[in-house]
Amino acid sequence: MEHQITCGFIGLGLIGGSIARALRQYHPDYRLIGYDVNREATALAVSEGILDLELSSISSEFSSCDYIFLCAPVSFNDENLLALKAYLSKDCLLTDVGSVKSDIHRHIKELSLEDQFIGGHPMAGSERTGFANSKALLLQNAYYILTPTASVRKEWVEKYRELVTSLKAIPLVITCEKHDYITAAISHLPHVIAASLVNLVKEEDGSEGLMKMIAAGGFKDITRIASSSSDMWQQICLTNRNNILTLLDHYMEALSAIRTEISAADGERIYDFFRSAREYRDSFINASSGPIKTSYTLSIDIADRTGSIANVAAILADHNISIKNIGILHNREQQEGALNIEFYAEESIEKAAAILSESGYPIHEK
Ligand SMILES: NC(=O)c1ccc[n+]([C@@H]2O[C@H](COP(=O)([O-])OP(=O)(O)OC[C@H]3O[C@@H](n4cnc5c(N)ncnc54)[C@H](O)[C@@H]3O)[C@@H](O)[C@H]2O)c1
Numbered sequence: 001m002e003h004q005i006t007c008g009f010i011g012l013g014l015i016g017g018s019i020a021r022a023l024r025q026y027h028p029d030y031r032l033i034g035y036d037v038n039r040e041a042t043a044l045a046v047s048e049g050i051l052d053l054e055l056s057s058i059s060s061e062f063s064s065c066d067y068i069f070l071c072a073p074v075s076f077n078d079e080n081l082l083a084l085k086a087y088l089s090k091d092c093l094l095t096d097v098g099s100v101k102s103d104i105h106r107h108i109k110e111l112s113l114e115d116q117f118i119g120g121h122p123m124a125g126s127e128r129t130g131f132a133n134s135k136a137l138l139l140q141n142a143y144y145i146l147t148p149t150a151s152v153r154k155e156w157v158e159k160y161r162e163l164v165t166s167l168k169a170i171p172l173v174i175t176c177e178k179h180d181y182i183t184a185a186i187s188h189l190p191h192v193i194a195a196s197l198v199n200l201v202k203e204e205d206g207s208e209g210l211m212k213m214i215a216a217g218g219f220k221d222i223t224r225i226a227s228s229s230s231d232m233w234q235q236i237c238l239t240n241r242n243n244i245l246t247l248l249d250h251y252m253e254a255l256s257a258i259r260t261e262i263s264a265a266d267g268e269r270i271y272d273f274f275r276s277a278r279e280y281r282d283s284f285i286n287a288s289s290g291p292i293k294t295s296y297t298l299s300i301d302i303a304d305r306t307g308s309i310a311n312v313a314a315i316l317a318d319h320n321i322s323i324k325n326i327g328i329l330h331n332r333e334q335q336e337g338a339l340n341i342e343f344y345a346e347e348s349i350e351k352a353a354a355i356l357s358e359s360g361y362p363i364h365e366k
């Protein structure tokens with residue numbers, strides 16, 4: 001009988017859940033088992049057909065695994081690894097999903113598990129947590145960084161690369177040290193900046209809360225990630241301290257430089273500051289990363305009147321166009337319309353745009 005691949009999960013939240021969903025979608029023949037301190041997460045995963053088996057502890061069931069994904073918050077990795085070591089088969093590829101890699105590599109070395117460990121980090125996520133928010137699409141077209149130890153078998157690195165590719169993510173092999181410096185710049189420091197900016201506005205806002213009330217696209221774009229898990233970001237700051245401090249120092253120097261230029265009313269340098277950032281940022285747009293856009297949404301301006309939404313829905317129904325989702329934009333962050341309509345297919349969006357436009361609704365395709 002052919003060997004059935006078994007994947008084990010310790011922690012089945014946003015990231016563990018998303019990997020499990022992608023494995024279920026692209027490898028329906030794999031057996032997926034999981035343990036989470038929150039039994040609701042694993043119970044939900046079983047009821048949705050994502051897990052084949054939910055476990056109430058780290059037990060001998062894990063000895064049948066070909067892959068084990070450590071997906072609990074990183075602060076629990078030490079105790080979970082200790083518990084797991086007793087059951088770990090030598091043929092199992094052990095990996096994690098933590099946002100910082102050097103410290104897990106250190107634990108792995110302390111536990112003499114280097115021969116079977118490849119660090120993993122999908123460069124995708126969300127400000128939300130928990131299995132209920134997980135989705136296979138999260139991994140689609142996202143870079144998935146692999147940090148193999150020096151002694152892990154090369155075939156296993158290849159095997160893991162292939163698995164990541166099969167889940168529609170893009171594998172990238174680098175050292176854990178390089179990973180930690182890069183992510184400090186493009187992920188960890190931005191989270192510190194977003195949170196500090198939100199805290200600044202909280203302090204500066206008057207008692208009427210006008211800043212909070214009128215904050216529009218700019219503020220919201222740059223601060224979405226300030227809604228992320230405080231536990232997770234506390235752990236990241238504590239485990240990647242030196243890299244974050246180095247980059248924070250560079251950033252403070254850059255802020256100080258632009259402060260000097262604004263203070264000196266040096267128009268040319270201020271212009272150059274924004275031009276250089278714009279040019280570099282624009283060069284990111286076609287870079288491959290993040291989920292491929294598969295939502296077909298348009299937004300339209302509607303009058304703030306009873307029956308406006310019903311009218312739009314009736315026009316679409318008359319033309320046999322199904323609506324997948326409909327929602328009101330409470331503020332016009334990007335000067336866009338006030339009603340968001342999502343369709344099932346690209347053809348529908350084109351047809352709907354033409355019909356609604358003919359009926360006098362200004363359209364903004366997203
Ligand atoms: N959220 C992101 O954007 C993101 C992206 C990439 C990587 N990561 C990394 O993924 C890891 C998990 O993050 P997440 O966003 O999935 O968090 P999450 O809170 O959504 O999921 C963590 C899960 O672990 C469970 N858990 C808690 N303690 C446990 C324990 N002792 N044993 C077993 N399970 C336990 C929780 O019940 C929860 O279901 C973090 O270490 C983070 O660095 C997060």
Ligand SMILES: O=C(O)C(=O)C[C@]1(C(=O)O)C=C[C@@H](O)C=C1
Nearest residue numbers: 099122123124125126127187225
């Ligand atoms: O999109 C988000 O909400 C994220 O913050 C995801 C993000 C990131 O900084 O890009 C956060 C932490 C992870 O380690 C990887 C990805």
